[in-house]
Amino acid sequence: MVQLGRHFGTGPASLAEVAADEDLPRAYLEQLVTSLRDAGLVRSTRGARGGYELARDPAEIRMGEVLRALEGPLAPMICATADPEHATTCDRSARCTVNVLWVRVRDAVNSALDSMTLADLVPEPGAPTTLPTTTLTGALTPS
Amino acid sequence: MVQLGRHFGTGPASLAEVAADEDLPRAYLEQLVTSLRDAGLVRSTRGARGGYELARDPAEIRMGEVLRALEGPLAPMICATADPEHATTCDRSARCTVNVLWVRVRDAVNSALDSMTLADLVPEPGAPTTLPTTTLTGALTPS
DNA sequence: CTCAATCCCGACGAAACTACTCGGGATTGA
DNA sequence: TCAATCCCGAGTAGTTTCGTCGGGATTGAG
Known part of the structure:
Protein backbone atom coordinates (compact mmCIF):
# COMPACT_ATOMS: atom_id res chain seq x y z
CA MET A 1 0.00 0.00 0.00
CA VAL A 2 2.88 2.32 0.71
CA GLN A 3 4.23 1.51 -2.74
CA LEU A 4 0.88 2.26 -4.33
CA GLY A 5 0.82 5.45 -2.32
CA ARG A 6 4.10 6.58 -3.82
CA HIS A 7 2.69 5.77 -7.23
CA PHE A 8 -0.56 7.65 -6.59
CA GLY A 9 -1.76 9.81 -9.47
CA THR A 10 0.45 8.25 -12.12
CA GLY A 11 -1.80 5.42 -13.23
CA PRO A 12 -1.78 1.81 -12.16
CA ALA A 13 1.32 -0.01 -10.95
CA SER A 14 1.75 -3.64 -11.87
CA LEU A 15 2.27 -6.25 -9.21
CA ALA A 16 5.60 -7.07 -10.82
CA GLU A 17 6.77 -3.52 -10.07
CA VAL A 18 5.58 -3.55 -6.51
CA ALA A 19 7.06 -6.99 -5.99
CA ALA A 20 10.43 -5.79 -7.23
CA ASP A 21 10.40 -2.59 -5.16
CA GLU A 22 9.27 -4.30 -2.01
CA ASP A 23 11.13 -7.58 -2.50
CA LEU A 24 8.09 -9.74 -2.00
CA PRO A 25 6.88 -12.62 -4.17
CA ARG A 26 4.41 -11.46 -6.80
CA ALA A 27 2.09 -14.42 -6.26
CA TYR A 28 1.80 -13.53 -2.62
CA LEU A 29 1.02 -9.90 -3.31
CA GLU A 30 -1.76 -11.07 -5.58
CA GLN A 31 -3.45 -12.67 -2.62
CA LEU A 32 -3.12 -9.61 -0.45
CA VAL A 33 -4.24 -7.17 -3.09
CA THR A 34 -7.36 -9.22 -3.69
CA SER A 35 -8.53 -8.45 -0.17
CA LEU A 36 -7.67 -4.79 -0.61
CA ARG A 37 -9.66 -4.65 -3.84
CA ASP A 38 -12.65 -6.37 -2.25
CA ALA A 39 -12.51 -3.77 0.51
CA GLY A 40 -12.57 -0.98 -2.06
CA LEU A 41 -9.17 0.38 -1.15
CA VAL A 42 -7.51 -0.27 -4.51
CA ARG A 43 -8.77 -0.38 -8.07
CA SER A 44 -7.49 -2.86 -10.64
CA THR A 45 -7.02 -2.51 -14.37
CA ARG A 46 -6.75 -5.73 -16.30
CA GLY A 47 -4.79 -6.54 -19.42
CA ALA A 48 -1.46 -5.28 -20.67
CA ARG A 49 -0.27 -2.06 -18.98
CA GLY A 50 -2.76 -2.82 -16.25
CA GLY A 51 -2.11 -2.93 -12.53
CA TYR A 52 -3.39 -1.54 -9.28
CA GLU A 53 -3.85 1.95 -7.91
CA LEU A 54 -5.29 3.43 -4.76
CA ALA A 55 -9.02 4.03 -4.96
CA ARG A 56 -8.71 7.18 -2.83
CA ASP A 57 -6.13 9.77 -1.88
CA PRO A 58 -3.55 8.35 0.58
CA ALA A 59 -4.62 10.96 3.14
CA GLU A 60 -8.13 9.52 3.04
CA ILE A 61 -7.05 5.95 3.73
CA ARG A 62 -6.79 5.15 7.40
CA MET A 63 -4.34 2.42 8.28
CA GLY A 64 -7.06 0.72 10.26
CA GLU A 65 -8.97 0.19 7.05
CA VAL A 66 -5.95 -1.38 5.43
CA LEU A 67 -5.23 -3.70 8.30
CA ARG A 68 -8.83 -4.72 8.79
CA ALA A 69 -9.08 -5.45 5.06
CA LEU A 70 -6.04 -7.70 5.24
CA GLU A 71 -6.54 -9.32 8.60
CA GLY A 72 -10.24 -9.19 9.28
CA MET B 1 -4.50 -15.10 37.75
CA VAL B 2 -8.10 -14.10 38.29
CA GLN B 3 -8.61 -17.31 40.20
CA LEU B 4 -5.58 -16.61 42.36
CA GLY B 5 -6.95 -13.10 42.82
CA ARG B 6 -10.18 -14.45 44.25
CA HIS B 7 -8.16 -16.64 46.54
CA PHE B 8 -5.91 -13.80 47.69
CA GLY B 9 -5.23 -13.68 51.44
CA THR B 10 -6.37 -17.22 52.14
CA GLY B 11 -3.13 -19.07 51.56
CA PRO B 12 -1.98 -20.87 48.44
CA ALA B 13 -4.34 -22.49 45.94
CA SER B 14 -3.30 -25.73 44.31
CA LEU B 15 -3.17 -26.03 40.57
CA ALA B 16 -5.74 -28.80 40.82
CA GLU B 17 -8.20 -26.31 42.30
CA VAL B 18 -7.54 -23.65 39.71
CA ALA B 19 -7.72 -26.23 36.94
CA ALA B 20 -11.10 -27.40 38.18
CA ASP B 21 -12.49 -23.88 38.62
CA GLU B 22 -11.23 -22.66 35.30
CA ASP B 23 -11.72 -25.89 33.35
CA LEU B 24 -8.19 -26.00 32.03
CA PRO B 25 -5.75 -28.93 32.06
CA ARG B 26 -3.54 -28.89 35.15
CA ALA B 27 -0.40 -29.76 33.20
CA TYR B 28 -0.92 -26.76 30.98
CA LEU B 29 -1.44 -24.41 33.91
CA GLU B 30 1.84 -25.66 35.29
CA GLN B 31 3.61 -24.28 32.27
CA LEU B 32 1.90 -20.91 32.47
CA VAL B 33 2.39 -20.48 36.18
CA THR B 34 6.10 -21.16 35.79
CA SER B 35 6.44 -17.99 33.72
CA LEU B 36 4.39 -16.07 36.25
CA ARG B 37 6.56 -17.29 39.08
CA ASP B 38 9.76 -16.42 37.22
CA ALA B 39 8.33 -12.93 36.70
CA GLY B 40 7.72 -12.62 40.43
CA LEU B 41 3.97 -12.33 40.13
CA VAL B 42 3.10 -15.47 42.05
CA ARG B 43 4.73 -17.34 44.90
CA SER B 44 4.77 -21.10 45.14
CA THR B 45 4.70 -23.39 48.17
CA ARG B 46 5.87 -26.91 47.60
CA GLY B 47 4.75 -30.12 49.21
CA ALA B 48 1.37 -31.22 50.50
CA ARG B 49 -1.10 -28.38 51.06
CA GLY B 50 1.11 -26.28 48.84
CA GLY B 51 0.09 -24.28 45.83
CA TYR B 52 0.35 -20.82 44.36
CA GLU B 53 -0.64 -17.38 45.56
CA LEU B 54 -0.26 -13.87 44.28
CA ALA B 55 3.00 -12.24 45.31
CA ARG B 56 1.31 -8.84 45.62
CA ASP B 57 -2.11 -7.37 46.18
CA PRO B 58 -4.30 -7.73 43.06
CA ALA B 59 -4.57 -3.95 42.88
CA GLU B 60 -0.80 -3.75 42.53
CA ILE B 61 -0.61 -6.16 39.61
CA ARG B 62 -1.04 -4.47 36.26
CA MET B 63 -2.45 -6.66 33.54
CA GLY B 64 0.41 -5.63 31.32
CA GLU B 65 2.80 -7.34 33.71
CA VAL B 66 0.78 -10.52 33.53
CA LEU B 67 0.57 -10.56 29.76
CA ARG B 68 4.19 -9.66 29.25
CA ALA B 69 5.18 -12.42 31.67
CA LEU B 70 3.15 -14.95 29.70
CA GLU B 71 3.77 -13.76 26.17
CA GLY B 72 7.05 -11.90 26.24
C1' DC C 1 8.88 -42.58 59.15
C1' DT C 2 6.07 -42.95 55.52
C1' DC C 3 3.18 -41.50 52.08
C1' DA C 4 0.22 -38.79 49.49
C1' DA C 5 -0.24 -34.23 47.79
C1' DT C 6 1.80 -31.02 45.75
C1' DC C 7 5.28 -28.32 42.92
C1' DC C 8 9.11 -28.78 39.38
C1' DC C 9 11.14 -29.79 34.88
C1' DG C 10 12.15 -31.04 30.19
C1' DA C 11 10.72 -33.11 26.23
C1' DC C 12 7.24 -34.37 23.04
C1' DG C 13 3.00 -33.85 19.89
C1' DA C 14 -1.14 -32.24 17.34
C1' DA C 15 -3.80 -28.65 15.38
C1' DA C 16 -3.94 -24.08 13.56
C1' DC C 17 -2.03 -20.34 11.42
C1' DT C 18 1.07 -17.64 8.38
C1' DA C 19 3.51 -16.80 4.53
C1' DC C 20 4.06 -18.41 0.43
C1' DT C 21 3.77 -21.49 -4.11
C1' DC C 22 1.54 -23.37 -8.20
C1' DG C 23 -1.02 -23.83 -12.32
C1' DG C 24 -4.04 -22.32 -15.15
C1' DG C 25 -7.75 -19.06 -16.92
C1' DA C 26 -9.64 -14.23 -18.42
C1' DT C 27 -8.82 -9.60 -20.27
C1' DT C 28 -6.82 -6.12 -22.90
C1' DG C 29 -3.29 -2.89 -25.19
C1' DA C 30 0.11 -2.89 -28.79
C1' DT D 1 -2.42 -12.20 -32.48
C1' DC D 2 0.19 -12.25 -28.47
C1' DA D 3 2.36 -10.84 -24.46
C1' DA D 4 1.43 -8.50 -20.25
C1' DT D 5 -1.39 -8.26 -16.97
C1' DC D 6 -5.08 -9.43 -13.48
C1' DC D 7 -7.96 -13.34 -11.51
C1' DC D 8 -8.81 -17.53 -8.84
C1' DG D 9 -8.66 -21.64 -6.11
C1' DA D 10 -6.00 -25.14 -4.23
C1' DG D 11 -1.82 -26.78 -2.06
C1' DT D 12 2.25 -26.64 1.26
C1' DA D 13 6.35 -25.81 4.51
C1' DG D 14 7.55 -23.70 8.68
C1' DT D 15 6.21 -21.75 12.96
C1' DT D 16 3.44 -21.07 16.83
C1' DT D 17 0.06 -22.28 20.18
C1' DC D 18 -1.92 -25.19 23.16
C1' DG D 19 -1.57 -28.96 25.33
C1' DT D 20 0.38 -33.95 26.88
C1' DC D 21 3.52 -37.09 29.28
C1' DG D 22 6.55 -39.06 32.57
C1' DG D 23 9.11 -38.75 36.15
C1' DG D 24 11.67 -36.27 40.03
C1' DA D 25 11.87 -33.16 44.44
C1' DT D 26 9.64 -31.33 48.60
C1' DT D 27 6.82 -31.24 52.46
C1' DG D 28 2.70 -31.64 55.79
C1' DA D 29 -0.09 -35.05 58.06
C1' DG D 30 -0.81 -39.35 60.19
Whole structure:
Protein backbone atom coordinates (compact mmCIF):
# COMPACT_ATOMS: atom_id res chain seq x y z
CA MET A 1 0.00 0.00 0.00
CA VAL A 2 2.88 2.32 0.71
CA GLN A 3 4.23 1.51 -2.74
CA LEU A 4 0.88 2.26 -4.33
CA GLY A 5 0.82 5.45 -2.32
CA ARG A 6 4.10 6.58 -3.82
CA HIS A 7 2.69 5.77 -7.23
CA PHE A 8 -0.56 7.65 -6.59
CA GLY A 9 -1.76 9.81 -9.47
CA THR A 10 0.45 8.25 -12.12
CA GLY A 11 -1.80 5.42 -13.23
CA PRO A 12 -1.78 1.81 -12.16
CA ALA A 13 1.32 -0.01 -10.95
CA SER A 14 1.75 -3.64 -11.87
CA LEU A 15 2.27 -6.25 -9.21
CA ALA A 16 5.60 -7.07 -10.82
CA GLU A 17 6.77 -3.52 -10.07
CA VAL A 18 5.58 -3.55 -6.51
CA ALA A 19 7.06 -6.99 -5.99
CA ALA A 20 10.43 -5.79 -7.23
CA ASP A 21 10.40 -2.59 -5.16
CA GLU A 22 9.27 -4.30 -2.01
CA ASP A 23 11.13 -7.58 -2.50
CA LEU A 24 8.09 -9.74 -2.00
CA PRO A 25 6.88 -12.62 -4.17
CA ARG A 26 4.41 -11.46 -6.80
CA ALA A 27 2.09 -14.42 -6.26
CA TYR A 28 1.80 -13.53 -2.62
CA LEU A 29 1.02 -9.90 -3.31
CA GLU A 30 -1.76 -11.07 -5.58
CA GLN A 31 -3.45 -12.67 -2.62
CA LEU A 32 -3.12 -9.61 -0.45
CA VAL A 33 -4.24 -7.17 -3.09
CA THR A 34 -7.36 -9.22 -3.69
CA SER A 35 -8.53 -8.45 -0.17
CA LEU A 36 -7.67 -4.79 -0.61
CA ARG A 37 -9.66 -4.65 -3.84
CA ASP A 38 -12.65 -6.37 -2.25
CA ALA A 39 -12.51 -3.77 0.51
CA GLY A 40 -12.57 -0.98 -2.06
CA LEU A 41 -9.17 0.38 -1.15
CA VAL A 42 -7.51 -0.27 -4.51
CA ARG A 43 -8.77 -0.38 -8.07
CA SER A 44 -7.49 -2.86 -10.64
CA THR A 45 -7.02 -2.51 -14.37
CA ARG A 46 -6.75 -5.73 -16.30
CA GLY A 47 -4.79 -6.54 -19.42
CA ALA A 48 -1.46 -5.28 -20.67
CA ARG A 49 -0.27 -2.06 -18.98
CA GLY A 50 -2.76 -2.82 -16.25
CA GLY A 51 -2.11 -2.93 -12.53
CA TYR A 52 -3.39 -1.54 -9.28
CA GLU A 53 -3.85 1.95 -7.91
CA LEU A 54 -5.29 3.43 -4.76
CA ALA A 55 -9.02 4.03 -4.96
CA ARG A 56 -8.71 7.18 -2.83
CA ASP A 57 -6.13 9.77 -1.88
CA PRO A 58 -3.55 8.35 0.58
CA ALA A 59 -4.62 10.96 3.14
CA GLU A 60 -8.13 9.52 3.04
CA ILE A 61 -7.05 5.95 3.73
CA ARG A 62 -6.79 5.15 7.40
CA MET A 63 -4.34 2.42 8.28
CA GLY A 64 -7.06 0.72 10.26
CA GLU A 65 -8.97 0.19 7.05
CA VAL A 66 -5.95 -1.38 5.43
CA LEU A 67 -5.23 -3.70 8.30
CA ARG A 68 -8.83 -4.72 8.79
CA ALA A 69 -9.08 -5.45 5.06
CA LEU A 70 -6.04 -7.70 5.24
CA GLU A 71 -6.54 -9.32 8.60
CA GLY A 72 -10.24 -9.19 9.28
CA PRO A 73 -11.73 -7.65 12.42
CA LEU A 74 -8.82 -6.69 14.68
CA ALA A 75 -9.43 -8.15 18.10
CA PRO A 76 -7.08 -9.65 20.67
CA MET A 77 -9.61 -12.38 21.46
CA ILE A 78 -12.64 -13.88 19.74
CA CYS A 79 -14.87 -12.62 22.55
CA ALA A 80 -13.93 -9.02 21.70
CA THR A 81 -14.70 -8.66 18.01
CA ALA A 82 -16.37 -5.36 17.19
CA ASP A 83 -17.95 -6.70 14.01
CA PRO A 84 -21.21 -8.41 15.10
CA GLU A 85 -21.08 -10.52 11.94
CA HIS A 86 -18.00 -12.38 13.14
CA ALA A 87 -19.16 -12.47 16.75
CA THR A 88 -18.60 -15.79 18.45
CA THR A 89 -19.19 -16.33 22.14
CA CYS A 90 -16.68 -18.57 23.80
CA ASP A 91 -18.07 -21.17 26.18
CA ARG A 92 -16.25 -19.54 29.06
CA SER A 93 -18.07 -16.22 28.73
CA ALA A 94 -20.29 -16.90 31.74
CA ARG A 95 -17.50 -17.10 34.31
CA CYS A 96 -14.89 -15.04 32.46
CA THR A 97 -14.39 -11.46 33.62
CA VAL A 98 -11.54 -10.55 31.32
CA ASN A 99 -13.63 -9.45 28.36
CA VAL A 100 -13.56 -5.81 29.49
CA LEU A 101 -9.81 -5.83 29.16
CA TRP A 102 -9.82 -7.27 25.66
CA VAL A 103 -12.37 -4.71 24.53
CA ARG A 104 -10.12 -1.94 25.78
CA VAL A 105 -7.13 -3.37 24.00
CA ARG A 106 -9.16 -3.79 20.84
CA ASP A 107 -10.29 -0.17 20.93
CA ALA A 108 -6.78 1.04 21.69
CA VAL A 109 -5.39 -0.82 18.70
CA ASN A 110 -8.07 0.33 16.32
CA SER A 111 -7.77 3.93 17.50
CA ALA A 112 -4.03 3.87 17.03
CA LEU A 113 -4.37 2.47 13.54
CA ASP A 114 -7.15 4.83 12.57
CA SER A 115 -5.14 7.79 13.84
CA MET A 116 -2.70 7.44 10.96
CA THR A 117 -3.35 7.51 7.26
CA LEU A 118 -1.41 6.04 4.41
CA ALA A 119 -0.19 9.55 3.61
CA ASP A 120 1.63 9.57 6.93
CA LEU A 121 3.65 6.57 5.82
CA VAL A 122 4.35 7.40 2.20
CA PRO A 123 7.82 8.94 2.04
CA GLU A 124 7.83 12.32 0.33
CA PRO A 125 10.40 12.19 -2.49
CA GLY A 126 12.26 15.31 -1.34
CA ALA A 127 11.63 15.66 2.38
CA PRO A 128 13.20 13.41 5.02
CA THR A 129 10.96 11.06 6.97
CA THR A 130 8.84 13.42 9.04
CA LEU A 131 6.62 12.76 11.98
CA PRO A 132 2.99 12.39 10.99
CA THR A 133 0.69 15.32 11.59
CA THR A 134 -2.66 13.73 10.84
CA THR A 135 -4.73 13.28 13.96
CA LEU A 136 -8.37 12.43 13.68
CA THR A 137 -8.09 10.56 16.94
CA GLY A 138 -9.61 11.79 20.15
CA ALA A 139 -10.96 8.28 20.69
CA LEU A 140 -8.29 7.01 23.03
CA THR A 141 -10.10 7.84 26.26
CA PRO A 142 -9.68 4.70 28.33
CA SER A 143 -12.89 4.82 30.34
CA MET B 1 -4.50 -15.10 37.75
CA VAL B 2 -8.10 -14.10 38.29
CA GLN B 3 -8.61 -17.31 40.20
CA LEU B 4 -5.58 -16.61 42.36
CA GLY B 5 -6.95 -13.10 42.82
CA ARG B 6 -10.18 -14.45 44.25
CA HIS B 7 -8.16 -16.64 46.54
CA PHE B 8 -5.91 -13.80 47.69
CA GLY B 9 -5.23 -13.68 51.44
CA THR B 10 -6.37 -17.22 52.14
CA GLY B 11 -3.13 -19.07 51.56
CA PRO B 12 -1.98 -20.87 48.44
CA ALA B 13 -4.34 -22.49 45.94
CA SER B 14 -3.30 -25.73 44.31
CA LEU B 15 -3.17 -26.03 40.57
CA ALA B 16 -5.74 -28.80 40.82
CA GLU B 17 -8.20 -26.31 42.30
CA VAL B 18 -7.54 -23.65 39.71
CA ALA B 19 -7.72 -26.23 36.94
CA ALA B 20 -11.10 -27.40 38.18
CA ASP B 21 -12.49 -23.88 38.62
CA GLU B 22 -11.23 -22.66 35.30
CA ASP B 23 -11.72 -25.89 33.35
CA LEU B 24 -8.19 -26.00 32.03
CA PRO B 25 -5.75 -28.93 32.06
CA ARG B 26 -3.54 -28.89 35.15
CA ALA B 27 -0.40 -29.76 33.20
CA TYR B 28 -0.92 -26.76 30.98
CA LEU B 29 -1.44 -24.41 33.91
CA GLU B 30 1.84 -25.66 35.29
CA GLN B 31 3.61 -24.28 32.27
CA LEU B 32 1.90 -20.91 32.47
CA VAL B 33 2.39 -20.48 36.18
CA THR B 34 6.10 -21.16 35.79
CA SER B 35 6.44 -17.99 33.72
CA LEU B 36 4.39 -16.07 36.25
CA ARG B 37 6.56 -17.29 39.08
CA ASP B 38 9.76 -16.42 37.22
CA ALA B 39 8.33 -12.93 36.70
CA GLY B 40 7.72 -12.62 40.43
CA LEU B 41 3.97 -12.33 40.13
CA VAL B 42 3.10 -15.47 42.05
CA ARG B 43 4.73 -17.34 44.90
CA SER B 44 4.77 -21.10 45.14
CA THR B 45 4.70 -23.39 48.17
CA ARG B 46 5.87 -26.91 47.60
CA GLY B 47 4.75 -30.12 49.21
CA ALA B 48 1.37 -31.22 50.50
CA ARG B 49 -1.10 -28.38 51.06
CA GLY B 50 1.11 -26.28 48.84
CA GLY B 51 0.09 -24.28 45.83
CA TYR B 52 0.35 -20.82 44.36
CA GLU B 53 -0.64 -17.38 45.56
CA LEU B 54 -0.26 -13.87 44.28
CA ALA B 55 3.00 -12.24 45.31
CA ARG B 56 1.31 -8.84 45.62
CA ASP B 57 -2.11 -7.37 46.18
CA PRO B 58 -4.30 -7.73 43.06
CA ALA B 59 -4.57 -3.95 42.88
CA GLU B 60 -0.80 -3.75 42.53
CA ILE B 61 -0.61 -6.16 39.61
CA ARG B 62 -1.04 -4.47 36.26
CA MET B 63 -2.45 -6.66 33.54
CA GLY B 64 0.41 -5.63 31.32
CA GLU B 65 2.80 -7.34 33.71
CA VAL B 66 0.78 -10.52 33.53
CA LEU B 67 0.57 -10.56 29.76
CA ARG B 68 4.19 -9.66 29.25
CA ALA B 69 5.18 -12.42 31.67
CA LEU B 70 3.15 -14.95 29.70
CA GLU B 71 3.77 -13.76 26.17
CA GLY B 72 7.05 -11.90 26.24
CA PRO B 73 7.44 -8.33 25.00
CA LEU B 74 4.12 -7.28 23.51
CA ALA B 75 4.73 -5.88 20.05
CA PRO B 76 2.75 -6.12 16.82
CA MET B 77 5.96 -6.57 14.83
CA ILE B 78 9.56 -7.60 15.58
CA CYS B 79 10.74 -4.16 14.53
CA ALA B 80 8.71 -2.58 17.33
CA THR B 81 9.78 -4.40 20.47
CA ALA B 82 10.28 -2.05 23.42
CA ASP B 83 12.65 -4.43 25.20
CA PRO B 84 16.11 -3.76 23.71
CA GLU B 85 17.17 -7.25 24.78
CA HIS B 86 14.83 -8.87 22.27
CA ALA B 87 15.44 -6.24 19.61
CA THR B 88 15.88 -7.63 16.12
CA THR B 89 16.12 -5.43 13.09
CA CYS B 90 14.41 -6.79 10.04
CA ASP B 91 16.30 -6.57 6.76
CA ARG B 92 13.62 -4.28 5.38
CA SER B 93 14.15 -1.56 7.96
CA ALA B 94 16.04 0.66 5.53
CA ARG B 95 13.19 1.16 3.07
CA CYS B 96 10.29 0.47 5.42
CA THR B 97 8.39 3.48 6.76
CA VAL B 98 5.76 1.61 8.71
CA ASN B 99 7.69 1.24 11.95
CA VAL B 100 6.17 4.42 13.41
CA LEU B 101 2.76 2.86 13.13
CA TRP B 102 3.75 -0.35 14.89
CA VAL B 103 5.34 1.60 17.70
CA ARG B 104 2.11 3.51 18.21
CA VAL B 105 0.10 0.32 18.25
CA ARG B 106 2.55 -1.26 20.67
CA ASP B 107 2.29 1.69 23.05
CA ALA B 108 -1.48 1.75 22.77
CA VAL B 109 -1.71 -1.93 23.67
CA ASN B 110 0.69 -1.68 26.59
CA SER B 111 -1.03 1.42 27.93
CA ALA B 112 -4.41 -0.25 27.72
CA LEU B 113 -3.13 -3.31 29.55
CA ASP B 114 -1.28 -1.30 32.17
CA SER B 115 -4.35 0.82 32.80
CA MET B 116 -6.11 -2.10 34.44
CA THR B 117 -5.05 -4.17 37.40
CA LEU B 118 -5.95 -7.68 38.38
CA ALA B 119 -8.23 -6.21 41.03
CA ASP B 120 -10.35 -4.72 38.25
CA LEU B 121 -11.00 -8.21 36.94
CA VAL B 122 -11.47 -10.18 40.13
CA PRO B 123 -15.21 -10.44 40.74
CA GLU B 124 -16.20 -9.19 44.19
CA PRO B 125 -18.19 -11.92 45.90
CA GLY B 126 -21.15 -9.66 46.76
CA ALA B 127 -21.14 -6.86 44.23
CA PRO B 128 -22.09 -7.29 40.58
CA THR B 129 -19.43 -6.87 37.91
CA THR B 130 -18.58 -3.17 38.13
CA LEU B 131 -16.65 -0.98 35.77
CA PRO B 132 -13.01 -0.58 36.78
CA THR B 133 -11.98 2.63 38.48
CA THR B 134 -8.23 2.20 38.45
CA THR B 135 -6.54 4.61 36.06
CA LEU B 136 -2.82 5.07 36.29
CA THR B 137 -2.75 5.74 32.55
CA GLY B 138 -2.03 9.18 31.19
CA ALA B 139 0.29 7.59 28.65
CA LEU B 140 -2.13 7.36 25.77
CA THR B 141 -1.11 10.59 24.09
CA PRO B 142 -0.85 9.65 20.43
CA SER B 143 1.74 12.18 19.32
C1' DC C 1 8.88 -42.58 59.15
C1' DT C 2 6.07 -42.95 55.52
C1' DC C 3 3.18 -41.50 52.08
C1' DA C 4 0.22 -38.79 49.49
C1' DA C 5 -0.24 -34.23 47.79
C1' DT C 6 1.80 -31.02 45.75
C1' DC C 7 5.28 -28.32 42.92
C1' DC C 8 9.11 -28.78 39.38
C1' DC C 9 11.14 -29.79 34.88
C1' DG C 10 12.15 -31.04 30.19
C1' DA C 11 10.72 -33.11 26.23
C1' DC C 12 7.24 -34.37 23.04
C1' DG C 13 3.00 -33.85 19.89
C1' DA C 14 -1.14 -32.24 17.34
C1' DA C 15 -3.80 -28.65 15.38
C1' DA C 16 -3.94 -24.08 13.56
C1' DC C 17 -2.03 -20.34 11.42
C1' DT C 18 1.07 -17.64 8.38
C1' DA C 19 3.51 -16.80 4.53
C1' DC C 20 4.06 -18.41 0.43
C1' DT C 21 3.77 -21.49 -4.11
C1' DC C 22 1.54 -23.37 -8.20
C1' DG C 23 -1.02 -23.83 -12.32
C1' DG C 24 -4.04 -22.32 -15.15
C1' DG C 25 -7.75 -19.06 -16.92
C1' DA C 26 -9.64 -14.23 -18.42
C1' DT C 27 -8.82 -9.60 -20.27
C1' DT C 28 -6.82 -6.12 -22.90
C1' DG C 29 -3.29 -2.89 -25.19
C1' DA C 30 0.11 -2.89 -28.79
C1' DT D 1 -2.42 -12.20 -32.48
C1' DC D 2 0.19 -12.25 -28.47
C1' DA D 3 2.36 -10.84 -24.46
C1' DA D 4 1.43 -8.50 -20.25
C1' DT D 5 -1.39 -8.26 -16.97
C1' DC D 6 -5.08 -9.43 -13.48
C1' DC D 7 -7.96 -13.34 -11.51
C1' DC D 8 -8.81 -17.53 -8.84
C1' DG D 9 -8.66 -21.64 -6.11
C1' DA D 10 -6.00 -25.14 -4.23
C1' DG D 11 -1.82 -26.78 -2.06
C1' DT D 12 2.25 -26.64 1.26
C1' DA D 13 6.35 -25.81 4.51
C1' DG D 14 7.55 -23.70 8.68
C1' DT D 15 6.21 -21.75 12.96
C1' DT D 16 3.44 -21.07 16.83
C1' DT D 17 0.06 -22.28 20.18
C1' DC D 18 -1.92 -25.19 23.16
C1' DG D 19 -1.57 -28.96 25.33
C1' DT D 20 0.38 -33.95 26.88
C1' DC D 21 3.52 -37.09 29.28
C1' DG D 22 6.55 -39.06 32.57
C1' DG D 23 9.11 -38.75 36.15
C1' DG D 24 11.67 -36.27 40.03
C1' DA D 25 11.87 -33.16 44.44
C1' DT D 26 9.64 -31.33 48.60
C1' DT D 27 6.82 -31.24 52.46
C1' DG D 28 2.70 -31.64 55.79
C1' DA D 29 -0.09 -35.05 58.06
C1' DG D 30 -0.81 -39.35 60.19
